[in-house]
Amino acid sequence: xxxxxxxxxxxxxxxxxxxxxxxxxxxxxxxxxxxxxxxxxxxxxxxxxxxxxxxxxxxxxxxxxxxxxxxxxxxxxxxxxxxxxxxxxxxxxxxxxxxxxxxxxxxxxxxxxxxxxxxxxxxxxxxxxxxxxxxxxxxxxxxxxxxxxxxxxxxxxxxxxxxxxxxxxxxxxxxxxxxxxxxxxxxxxxxxxxxxxxxxxxxxxxxxxxxxxxxxxxxxxxxxxxxxxxxxxxxxxxxxxxxxxxxxxxxxxxxxxxxxxxx
Amino acid sequence: xxxxxxxxxxxxxxxxxxxxxxxxxxxxxxxxxxxxxxxxxxxxxxxxxxxxxxxxxxxxxxxxxxxxxxxxxxxxxxxxxxxxxxxxxxxxxxxxxxxxxxxxxxxxxxxxxxxxxxxxxxxxxxxxxxxxxxxxxxxxxxxxxxxxxxxxxxxxxxxxxxxxxxxxxxxxxxxxxxxxxxxxxxxxxxxxxxxxxxxxxxxxxxxxxxxxxxxxxxxxxxxxxxxxxxxxxxxxxxxxxxxxxxxxxxxxxxxxxxxxxxx
DNA sequence: CGGGGATTTGACACATATCAAGAGCGGTGG
DNA sequence: CCACCGCTCTTGATATGTGTCAAATCCCCG
Numbered sequence: 001x002x003x004x005x006x007x008x009x010x011x012x013x014x015x016x017x018x019x020x021x022x023x024x025x026x027x028x029x030x031x032x033x034x035x036x037x038x039x040x041x042x043x044x045x046x047x048x049x050x051x052x053x054x055x056x057x058x059x060x061x062x063x064x065x066x067x068x069x070x071x072x073x074x075x076x077x078x079x080x081x082x083x084x085x086x087x088x089x090x091x092x093x094x095x096x097x098x099x100x101x102x103x104x105x106x107x108x109x110x111x112x113x114x115x116x117x118x119x120x121x122x123x124x125x126x127x128x129x130x131x132x133x134x135x136x137x138x139x140x141x142x143x144x145x146x147x148x149x150x151x152x153x154x155x156x157x158x159x160x161x162x163x164x165x166x167x168x169x170x171x172x173x174x175x176x177x178x179x180x181x182x183x184x185x186x187x188x189x190x191x192x193x194x195x196x197x198x199x200x201x202x203x204x205x206x207x208x209x210x211x212x213x214x215x216x217x218x219x220x221x222x223x224x225x226x227x228x229x230x231x232x233x234x235x236x237x238x239x240x241x242x243x244x245x246x247x248x249x250x251x252x253x254x255x256x257x258x259x260x261x262x263x
Numbered sequence: 264x265x266x267x268x269x270x271x272x273x274x275x276x277x278x279x280x281x282x283x284x285x286x287x288x289x290x291x292x293x294x295x296x297x298x299x300x301x302x303x304x305x306x307x308x309x310x311x312x313x314x315x316x317x318x319x320x321x322x323x324x325x326x327x328x329x330x331x332x333x334x335x336x337x338x339x340x341x342x343x344x345x346x347x348x349x350x351x352x353x354x355x356x357x358x359x360x361x362x363x364x365x366x367x368x369x370x371x372x373x374x375x376x377x378x379x380x381x382x383x384x385x386x387x388x389x390x391x392x393x394x395x396x397x398x399x400x401x402x403x404x405x406x407x408x409x410x411x412x413x414x415x416x417x418x419x420x421x422x423x424x425x426x427x428x429x430x431x432x433x434x435x436x437x438x439x440x441x442x443x444x445x446x447x448x449x450x451x452x453x454x455x456x457x458x459x460x461x462x463x464x465x466x467x468x469x470x471x472x473x474x475x476x477x478x479x480x481x482x483x484x485x486x487x488x489x490x491x492x493x494x495x496x497x498x499x500x501x502x503x504x505x506x507x508x509x510x511x512x513x514x515x516x517x518x519x520x521x522x523x524x525x526x
Numbered sequence: 527c528g529g530g531g532a533t534t535t536g537a538c539a540c541a542t543a544t545c546a547a548g549a550g551c552g553g554t555g556g
Numbered sequence: 557c558c559a560c561c562g563c564t565c566t567t568g569a570t571a572t573g574t575g576t577c578a579a580a581t582c583c584c585c586g
Binding site for chain 2: 095097098099101102103105116117118119120121125126145146148149150152155156158159160161162163164165166167169170171172173174176177178217218219220259261
Binding site: 538542 | 557558559560561562563564565566567568569570571572573574575576577578579580581582583584585586
């Protein structure tokens with residue numbers, strides 16, 4: 001995957017995810033609830049399950065929710081009862097302190113799970129907010145857990161999903177604890193790029209769904225610093241930035257920036 | 264639980280954990296492997312299980328490992344096959360970058376689980392190092408998962424343990440992303456205090472098992488800054504520090520420091 | 527009892543935050 | 557359709573918290 005790959009080869013995901021028939025009949029919502037025909041099945045919880053197991057799993061998901069930009073999927077303190085799988089769109093999760101300070105703890109895109117923070121305390125410990133019009137599959141935890149009792153593979157997949165979240169957060173700790181602004185921004189862009197690529201989008205051109213302030217919050221920087229770093233990378237010809245549109249021009253240099261020691 | 268509580272009322276945990284009989288017969292190691300008689304059972308994975316379920320669970324644990332200070336339980340890149348429950352002692356987990364920079368991602372004490380980062384990648388993504396002579400129960404993941412298939416309560420407990428780890432890491436992200444050095448140190452001390460208290464030790468007096476440098480790495484600070492903050496808290500009469508020995512003198516002021524906005 | 531790592535403390539440097547002003551853009555309503 | 561409003565973003569000047577470098581002391585461990 002080179003930095004010069006064009007947009008053409010990456011079809012928008014939402015189109016691939018919905019079978020043609022569904023588009024024609026207009027019965028999109030009905031068909032799309034089935035994991036077996038969902039374009040995300042290899043990224044999402046059913047990843048690696050056999051067809052019969054997926055059939056069992058998809059019986060779980062009898063609800064989907066559509067959220068408009070800015071709407072909240074769940075809030076801090078809400079009773080936990082479901083995990084959510086992002087079907088389309090982009091989410092952020094945010095923790096808040098009494099004094100108003102906020103920390104964005106993650107950005108979440110299609111195929112990723114939301115809400116696992118709620119399992120132990122049985123109450124959500126952050127807000128999940130849609131950054132664009134979007135849709136999630138609602139997976140009632142009690143049913144997921146029960147089904148898991150009869151379905152080893154599903155149980156293992158769920159463990160893996162939680163483990164991945166733990167590993168991701170270790171990475172963020174490393175970033176926040178030891179890296180400089182330039183590295184944080186470079187890694188942020190590279191990670192986004194990889195995630196878009198995994199979903200069939202261009203790794204070199206994409207739209208940021210979040211504001212500079214949200215990026216800053218996630219990376220432990222002020223929004224002015226985020227803006228300055230974007231400008232600097234642009235001056236150096238590493239990326240081009242136009243509002244929310246990012247174009248990675250020199251992947252190699254960006255990768256170097258992502259691992260340049262303070263020294 | 265006040266800050267003036269004396270040490271007397273908190274017996275060392277290892278004594279409570281081992282039944283008297285075992286001490287007398289010398290058959291400590293044998294008996295102590297059984298969860299049902301382990302003083303940690305309400306903090307550890309078997310928490311909330313009924314006696315019969317604990318019996319099933321403890322069959323899993325046919326190995327324990329003793330590690331001396333400085334020894335490594337597992338290393339980055341090691342094949343994952345077990346989760347570990349800390350039985351006694353103190354561990355750190357560390358991630359490393361190619362250029363040598365390190366991030367301590369956690370400190371772990373009795374009753375806490377180690378190794379869940381390995382489930383998804385099937386390889387460990389950090390090192391786990393004993394900070395003092397210590398002992399862990401080895402829980403083979405394959406067997407844990409199989410047993411979980413037949414034992415709902417155990418499965419739920421395991422989910423909760425992973426969820427707790429996710430929530431803990433969210434907290435660290437908040438700390439690293441938005442807080443100043445003074446707040447980070449205060450929260451670090453308060454959190455340690457609570458964890459000691461939960462284990463029957465004094466919340467106001469304890470020994471740090473890690474160096475200033477390890478604390479700094481965990482909190483995203485240099486060790487000189489950690490040292491200066493300790494000195495400052497001491498000057499203000501909030502704590503007293505003698506080498507690794509910490510005494511919390513004014514819990515209220517420490518709690519205020521833990522939530523004092525930059526402003 | 528000696529040696530080396532850990533810790534403390536001071537002086538100074540620097541990366542990022544803060545404060546401020548203005549420009550750009552998108553959405554809304556007349 | 558255009559004009560306005562508000563939010564986001566950019567950029568500059570300056571402030572400051574924490575890092576860096578250095579030296580002295582401590583004390584743990586062999």
